[in-house]
Amino acid sequence: MKLQARDLRWRPPHSGTARTIVEDVSLHVGEGELVGLIGPNGSGKSTVLRMIYRILRPTAGAVAVDGRDVWEISARENARLMAVLAQEQGGGVDAGGGFGGFSVCEMVSMGRTPHKSPFARDDRHDAGIVQSAMQRTGVLPMAERSFATLSGGEKQRVLMARALAQQAGLLVLDEPTNHLDVRYQFEIMNLIRSLGVTAIAALHELHIAAHYCDRLYLLENGRLAASGTPAEVLTEETIASVYGVRAAIRLHPRTGRPHIEFMPDDPV
Known part of the structure; x- marks a missing residue:
């Protein structure tokens, strides 16, 4: 499956003089790739993702999965194509977002909804998929616990x-x-x-992005500042320019990936 986003632009509707949040962002993710979207807080990462998964309709531009415009198919069909792990606006992980009364198992079972007819109950096949998903993310022991009682990290793993x-x-x-x-x-x-x-994936931790991603897109003030492999994007000069911090970068001897050591300014 391939993702293509072209010339994405987003400005709040009816915003008057409000600034454009994302401007002229294009990206692609090839079959089987893990691509990272990085940038400082407020750079537009989440806004780009929300246009990709149909929460925000782009002011301009288009998003396609395997050549199909995501806004020209039904929400149910789109859910069969893409699964989303989203951050809540307030910074919590679905904190109280209408799911407080559900158990962990019930939360995970919701992932089967796009594959079932309305009002259909889970069958043995669904139950096996749900159990496997909980096992792989380490939440099977808490299957009967209320989602509302979990810590932020536990909620994150349940949503995964x-x-x-x-x-x-x-x-x-x-x-x-x-x-x-x-x-x-x-x-x-x-x-x-x-x-x-x-x-x-939008990623905050640059060491995670450097180690795991095939390619990176770096956003700054809603625009693309750089794109390429982690070694091409995560340079000392680029980090200093976009993040405003000094860093020493070397290739890790075992992985060959960039290893980043941040160097905060000495206190006065």
């Missing part, structure tokens, strides 16, 4: 399990490692890589 249960060919991930400790950051990224599906 729901995305896996959807069995879509494209994953759209908005900071999938947010709220996770170091161990689970690596486990989630290893899981994403092991699936072999096409994926695009």
Whole structure:
């Protein structure tokens, strides 16, 4: 499955003099690639992803999955093509977003909805997929717990399990490692890589992006500042220019990937 976004632009509707949030952003994700979308806070990463997964209709430009415009197919059909792990606007992970009364197992089972007729109940096949998704994300032991009682990191893993249960060919991930400790950051990224599906992820941690992504798109103030392999994008000069911090970068001797050491200015 392939993703193509062309000349994306988004400006809040009826905004008067409000600034354009995203301007002239084009990107592509090839079959089986994991592509990272990086940039400082407020650079437009989440806005680009929301245009991809149909929460925001682009002011201009188009998004296509395997050549099909996502706005010209039904929401149900689109859900069979792409699974989404989204961040809530307020910074929580679906915190109270209408799911407080559901158990973990029920939350993960929602991933099967696009594959079922209305009001159809889960069958043995669905149950097996749901259990496997919970097992792979480490949430099976909490299957009967209320989603509302979980920590932010636990909720993140449950929502990842729901995305896996959807069995879509494209994953759209908005900071999938947010709220996770170091161990689970690596486990989630290893899981994403092991699936072999096409994926695009907005990532905050540059070391995660450098280690796991095939290619990167760097946003600055809603525009593309750089694109290419991690070694091409994550240079000392680019990090200083876009993030405003000094960094020393070398290739890791084992992985051959960029290893980033940030160097904060000395206190006065």
